[in-house]
Amino acid sequence: MTERDTSPPPDFIRAIIAQDLKTGKNAGRVVTRFPPEPNGYLHIGHAKSICLNFGIASEHKGGICHLRFDDTNPTKEEIEYIDSIKKDIKWLGFEWGDHLYYASDYFERLYEYALQLIKAGSAYVCDLSAEEIRQTRGTLTEPGKESPYRQRSIKENLDLFERMRKGEFEDGSRVLRAKIDMASPNLNMRDPVIYRILKAAHPRTGDKWCIYPMYDFTHPLSDSIEGITHSICTLEFEDHRPLYDWFLDKLKVKSHPQQIEFARLNLSYTVMSKRKLLELVEQRYVTGWDDPRMPTISGLRRRGYTPESIRNFCERIGVAKRDSIVDMALLEHSIREDLNEKAPRVMAVLRPLKVIIDNYPKDKTEEFEILNHPNNPAMGSRNIPFSREIYIEQGDFLEDPPKRFFRLAPNREVRLRAAYFITCVDVVKDEKTGEIKELHCTYDPATRGGDAPDRRKVKGTLHWVSAPHSLPAEVRLYDRLFTKANPTGEKNGADFKAYLNPNSLEILTSSRVEPSLAGAKPEDRYQFERQGYFCVDSIDSKPDALVFNRTVTLRDSWAKIEKGMRRLSIFSFMDKV
């Protein structure tokens, strides 16, 4: 109802902004920005930053969040990434309106600023090679050495820098450096490079430039040009803040934004660096940036996640400065919570086991009406056909059931959801392999709809589909990409790929789904009763060849019991030896 009801709990950044507003620091303005480099796809860590920056802007009257592409390195950046980033931000539910910017749009002004710096005697052209610069930078504990070119005259610097722009020099032969302090304990202040020669075509400026500004120079000035008030970034830039401030203090700028750093998101059982994700893509460990196992926005979308669930997740994890690894279970909770409310229920049998109901007439078909959502009649209902031959889940039958197994077993009665009670009377097996081929059951006509007039109870309720009416489907069961909560945290420096989960994808090609799914559209989401949430794959599913992706399983208390029993049996085995 009120804004307070929907806005996230205050965090230290919102507290700073509230304080600034109170003291009138930025004349009541709140302008943030989300500044991706178009060198990869956005992931859930970016979603955290997007929710923060766009969220903060939306919480204040007149607040604005800019989308600015930080496209200063043409060797790594591509239009494809720009397009995907825009698409993902929109899909998440945020809008930048007219405020779409590119750092490359500022190249001319940035060049002017560089000139200004040179004229002030605060920058110089350095002819040292990359290797020489590295060697003279010093170490964490030793100061660096000043470049022999550090004392060049302003006139010579101006001349050289102009000629750098004209393309007179080769890549790597010269750079422009800020003249700060080679003995600074902060390595970033040891005369950082601010322009390098790169004779590469830029996705937006083409061949217009052959010198490109570095991030440390570009970012504060872009922020200032746009009138950003709060420049929110991640912790690794904390050491860069003195440099951020140095440029803004040295140059004539109209405003001096405040950089604030927060801890980037880490999620258990996945990796969250663009470099590592790129590696998984390029080396074909996954099918692409949008592989449903990837923590990318496009991967999560294809997996079946909703924008709301991701936004809720980002709100729940909070914003702080402490390094942390958020439990994947929280992300899974967020999508279950959302889909539990929104997803219509349907029945699908993933691993079919045929059941013949001996006392049901051979040619009879009847229909049962079933609610699309048991807790929300407003979502309507549908009819599902029933006949003598049905499929149930292989895992719902056990010849020799353990305690607490409530499903079907020889001579046991269970309920078929919304249909009848059935009792298993016979098990047909392959004589050679012992594999269960089919089950014979009888049904009780008095239990039509799933209720027994004599009030007798049945422990289990199974999902099912009518064999002749059901549709074939491919179902892709996705699981966590890694077997280790923190695959990159190995002290011995082991390769994170060693912990890839070999079972992160299981493809089922003989699943059967209820006929109402015939018209399912790409990205449609359903709950397959008793199993999980699934969505129609946006790439591979065809009207006559449906493909479903498992978004997340339902919470499964039976699986927990099973796991516990397995552990128990191991213990009792160990007792015996």
Add this chain to the structure above:
RNA sequence: UGGGAUGUCGUCUAAAGGCAGGACACGAGAUUUUGGAUCUCGUUAUGGUGGUUCGAAUCCACCCAUCCCAGCCA
């Protein structure tokens, strides 16, 4: 070992000198035509040692642990 940061339930995160709270996870129970959902209840935490104070997660000192920085990446 220079500099910058950070330490609160298993995991995230609140508490600006005054009852250590919430969410997830976990456990118990109720309920249930999804072993789902829902509801109720519950276990578990201030890195350490000193100090200041009537009172410390919070202030001070020292220690310990973890993360980031030596790209012409961002």
